[in-house]
Amino acid sequence: MGLSGDDWMKLIGGWESFPRPSAHRRNCHMESKHWIDPVVEEVRAAREAIFKEEGYDLARLHARLAESQKRHGKKLVIHKPLKKTIHTIAK
Numbered sequence: 001m002g003l004s005g006d007d008w009m010k011l012i013g014g015w016e017s018f019p020r021p022s023a024h025r026r027n028c029h030m031e032s033k034h035w036i037d038p039v040v041e042e043v044r045a046a047r048e049a050i051f052k053e054e055g056y057d058l059a060r061l062h063a064r065l066a067e068s069q070k071r072h073g074k075k076l077v078i079h080k081p082l083k084k085t086i087h088t089i090a091k
Contacts, residue, residue, distance in 0.1 A: 050064075
């Protein structure tokens with residue numbers, strides 16, 4: 001006849017006899033405290049303010065950025081050509 005669950009635990013010394021894992025389980029629901037980067041938060045707030053000023057309209061935002069670039073006299077964002085990779089050649 002087999003041992004019951006309680007008898008088995010008494011025999012092996014309970015869960016305390018098992019080694020603890022070295023890493024927390026992903027679903028342990030422990031409260032994690034994330035570090036908040038103040039520079040990132042400042043950039044996000046500025047982006048949100050600009051987008052709000054343009055009424056969350058991408059066309060108006062694009063026009064604003066194009067005008068700003070024109071006043072600046074140089075391209076503010078320069079896209080370099082992508083290198084050809086196996087993925088782009090296969091398409």
